[in-house]
Each structure stands twice: as C-alpha cells, then as structure tokens.
Amino acid sequence: MEEAQVVAQLVRRCASGDAAAWEEIVQRFHRRIYNICYRFAGSADDAQDLTQEVFIKVYRTVSSFDGKKASFSTWVTTVTRNLLVDHFRKTRNDRSTDSIDAVQGADDDGPTLADRLASDAPSQQVHVESRERQEMVHRALQQISPDLREAVILRDLQDMDYREIAQVLKVPEGTVKSRINRGRAELARLLQRTYRQAL
C-alpha cells in the first residue's frame, strides 16, 4: 500500500510537470514494461522500441490518469498491452501464431504445427542448461496464440492478479482464468514435444 501511495504521489507531481518525478517513474517501471514487451514480441530490439513507445504515450497522457479507476501499474500495463496488440496486428504477416495443434491445410490427418516445428537435428544435447530452458520457453511463448500469450505473461511472469488482468484485457475474470489455463497447457504440450525430441 505504501508503494502504491508513493507511486500515486509521483504521478501527481509528474502531471504537474515535475521532471524528477517522471524520471523516478521511468526508473521504477521500465524493467517490468520491457519484460512484458520482450516476452510478447520475442525480440530485444522490438521490446526496446515498444517500451519507449509505451513511456512516450504514458508521458503524454499522464495528466488524464484517474487513480480511482485503477492503479497506475494496471494503467501502464493496459497501455503496454494495447500497444503490443497494435504491434502484433501490424506484423501479423511475418509470423504464424495459430494454435500448435491446428492442422495446417485442409487435410485433417496432416502434420500439425508442432510437428513441423519439432527439431530433427540429431545432435541435440541430452541435458539442457537453465538458460537454454528459458530460451526454449521464450521461443515456445512466441508460438502460442497472442490472446493466450498475454494472459500467461501477465499472470505467470508479471504476477498480476486476475482482477487487474481482467481490467487490462477488458474481459471477465473467468475468461482470463480460462485463457491462462489454456495458454499454460499449450505451452506445456509444445515444450514436451520439443524436449522429447531433444532427448
């Protein structure tokens, strides 16, 4: 609660033009926003650009922030999520994010996306380092649906509660929980297949 009060005071000072308050806000939130952008976009360069865009938008609209409706953290996360969705729509043609269980093409018996993504390299290492495991999870996150991805990122990587996620995503809490579970399940399936391939 004390943290929330400090942030609220910083936001009031920032809205009145205090540059030092704005710098403090950037210092407090830039790491979290960067991680959300990185996990969603998958690229460090995109994450850096998106983070700057988030803070530019926050800086321009900070005077319109209403602390009664939501916390500043929730509001910043909402701005981040909206920019990520816009970014995703602009770059939709550069990626394929259908469910990994969806069959490509009209043939129901054809290979799934997971099958096609599985590595055939015979020189896979048996024991994968922690960093490599994290990289695997990161790559797998890019393969699941963006709706499920954002829910999983906000819950499991950013430790937001369901109410806040519902405010950010503008969906009911039940939908949020359902998306989170489905996202986890899809991620697990993809990683299990990849890990078995590695073994």
Place this chain on the structure above:
Amino acid sequence: MLGETKSGMQCMEFDALLTEAIDGTLNGERRERFERHQAGCPACSTLFAEVSSGMAWLDEVEDVQPPHTLVHNILAATSGADQAAARANAGPSAWERLRRQVRMALAPVLTPRFGMSMGMAFFSITLVLNMAQIRITDLTPSNLSHTFYSSQNKFEMKFMRYYENMRLVYEIESRVRDLRNATDESERQEKNRHREKNNNQTQEQNQNSEPDRRQHREFTCGQNPQWLALLNGIEPHLDMCPRDLAKQRREI
C-alpha cells in the same frame, strides 16, 4: 466431454475451478469433488497435468535485463524533447542575442584570409620588437610617457652641450684671432721700424751700389708681391721685394 458429469462435477465446472486448484485456493467440499472428477476424467486429468507442467516451465523463466541505455533514451524522448521544445519556443536568451550580434559585426573580420594577415602582422611586429629589444612592458602608457620625457631631456641636454661647446669654440677662436691680430700689429710696428732703419741703411748703401740690382730688384719687386704676402698671412706692401718677404716670413 465438457457437459459430462463425473463424480458430481461437469468438466465445464472442473475447468472453471482449475485455476483455483492450481493456485491452491480451492478448499473444502469443492476440492474433494474436484479431485474425484480429476481421478475419474482422463481429459480433465490430462488438462490438469498440462496446466501444472506449463506453470512449472514458466516458473523457470527469469526477468531479462533491459539495455542500459533504455532509461536515457526514454527520458530523451519524453522530458528531454519537452525541454528542447520549450527552449525553442522561448527564443534565444539575451546572451544568445548578444553573441549573434557580435558574430554579425565581426563576420567580415572572422575570415581565414584576415586571420592569416593578422597572424603575419603579429609575427612581424613581434620580430621587430624583439630585434629592437623592446619588451611588451615598455609599451604601457606610463612607461611610454616616461621614455618620451627622458628622451626629450636627453636630447635637450645634448643640444645644450653642443651649443655650449660651439660657443666655447667660437670664443676661443675669437680670442686667438684677437691675440694673433695684436701680435701681428706689434710685430708689424716693430718690423716697420726695423724696415725704416734698414731702408735708411739701404739707401745709404744703394747710393754706392749697382743700379741693376735695384732695377732688377725693382723689376722683380713689381711682380706679385701681394700674393706672397697673403699666403704668409702678412699684410702686403706694394714696394716689398721677394727677399724682404722671405725674410719677414722667416721672422714669423
């Protein structure tokens, strides 16, 4: 499958309670029914396992470190851009305006060509001052006035000395001339007496001497006795003969 009831719970309800069960907030009778359904429904059991596995994978993921320039870039794009815009809107400060005016006034001078000329001039002046052994400290107003007045005094003294010397010289010359004139006068008088005496003697002798020598003498005395006298500084007499002139010259 979702509408199927197993152990008193539908799969749809199981799906709804899945998050609470994973989070560990499902308690009491609902948890018992949930666990019974999970044990009896393969699909829901598989779903529960996958969701748990996914959570376990995600728990291994750590935060990544953002680039160290990120904060700087954000501030530059936000508050830094604002400050630059404010400076641009405010217009140039008084110092900027003054600098601009000075730059405009000195624009014809601040050219490479002028700079090179000034450099050469400075070098030449420095060389001349160095050769003349004039130091920069000598060029201050106080030193300049002191040098001017001391030089003026020296010149006046020199002139006065020269004038005094010249006067002394003139005085000495005039005294010498006077002395010489006085000496000449007395000598002349002496000589005149002596000559008269000689003339008397000569006349007495000439009464018995050869007339040719006299003629000769007269002939010769008639030729340029004056210039001989002038050469020797003696006032010439028209009737003086060269022998007498030579004699007088020896006496002088």
